[in-house]
Amino acid sequence: MILPIIAYGNPVLKKKAKPITPDYPKLKELIENMWETMYNASGVGLAAPQIGLPIRLFVIDASPFSEDDDLIENEQEDLKDFKKVFINPTILEEEGNDWDFNEGCLSIPDVREDVFRKPKIKIEYFDEDFNKHVEKLDGLAARVVQHEYDHIEGVLFTDKLSAFKKRLIKGKLANIEKGKVNVSYNMKFPKAKKRR
Ligand SMILES: [Zn+2]
Numbered sequence: 010m011i012l013p014i015i016a017y018g019n020p021v022l023k024k025k026a027k028p029i030t031p032d033y034p035k036l037k038e039l040i041e042n043m044w045e046t047m048y049n050a051s052g053v054g055l056a057a058p059q060i061g062l063p064i065r066l067f068v069i070d071a072s073p074f075s076e077d078d079d080l081i082e083n084e085q086e087d088l089k090d091f092k093k094v095f096i097n098p099t100i101l102e103e104e105g106n107d108w109d110f111n112e113g114c115l116s117i118p119d120v121r122e123d124v125f126r127k128p129k130i131k132i133e134y135f136d137e138d139f140n141k142h143v144e145k146l147d148g149l150a151a152r153v154v155q156h157e158y159d160h161i162e163g164v165l166f167t168d169k170l171s172a173f174k175k176r177l178i179k180g181k182l183a184n185i186e187k188g189k190v191n192v193s194y195n196m197k198f199p200k201a202k203k204r205r
Contacts, residue, residue, distance in 0.1 A: 011195065012046045012060045017117045017165070018186030018199040019061075026056075026063045026161040028097045031139045033064070040094055040137055043068045050194040052115045054153050056160030059116050061197070065097045067157035074149050084148050091150050098134035100158055101143070103127040110152055112166045118192040120181055122174060124166050126155050 015021055029036070039062075047055035047068060056067035071091035074080070080088070105128040113121045129147045132154060136142060146154055156166060167178065184190055188198035 010042045010045065011049045012042055013195045013197040014046065014050060014055075014115050015059050015061050016185055016188070016196045016198045017167075017182055019197070020199075021058050021061055021063055022116060022160070022165060023163045024058065024063045025163045026058055026065045028065045037137070040066075040068065044070075046194075047115075050115050054157045055115065056157045058160050058163075065161045067095050067098075067161060069093055069095070069153050069157060071150055071153050074153075077149075080149070088149060091153075094137040095132075095154070095157070096135040096137070096139065098132055098154075098158060098161075100130055100132050100155070102131040103129070103155075105129045105147075110149075112152075112156060114156070114166055115194075117165065117167060117182070117185060118190050118196070119185075120167065120178055122166065122170055122178070124156075124169050126152060130154065132158075 043055050043057070043060065046060060047070070053071050053073055054067060054069040057064045069091065071088045075085045075089040077085070107125040108128050109123040109125045111121050112124045128151060129145065130151045131143065131145050133141065133143045159165065167175065167182065170178075186198060186200045188196070188201035
């Protein structure tokens with residue numbers, strides 16, 4: 010089932026999300042719905058707060074990046090199979106020199122900005138069967154995980170921009186809150202006027 014994606018301005022996107030236990034109600038179905046919702050919106054990642062649930066869960070399928078010609082062949086191969094469910098993750102380490110990449114977010118349609126992040130991470134998480142994994146990631150895989158991880162910490166990529174950039178997109182963000190944006194998928198806007 011495709012779920013509406015929560016737009017910028019909803020307080021659920023600013024909350025630190027809570028861990029879940031294996032008996033979380035209808036978890037398999039929820040994960041299925043998140044995949045469906047993400048693919049329908051042509052996203053590479055979706056975090057539970059973006060469908061209104063403040064829990065530590067996100068899904069990532071980075072395979073669209075494998076067609077990016079700017080990447081070295083190795084990285085293209087790695088990203089082709091990068092499809093994972095992350096439950097109760099913890100980023101254990103982040104290292105290297107900050108690099109910038111143009112990011113977007115399904116909750117903030119039509120806004121793309123360069124965001125600086127560290128290139129390498131070590132992350133611990135549980136998969137959909139609650140098996141524990143500890144992995145080292147770099148490049149775009151690390152980047153997408155960092156973006157989704159921020160969501161469950163209540164942080165959006167727009168929070169990481171300079172004061173100047175924030176000022177430049179202020180109007181656009183205000184319009185998104187009101188639902189004044191063209192978007193091809195179903196969204197829930199915090200300040201949308203009710204239609205009579
Ligand atoms: Zn996002």
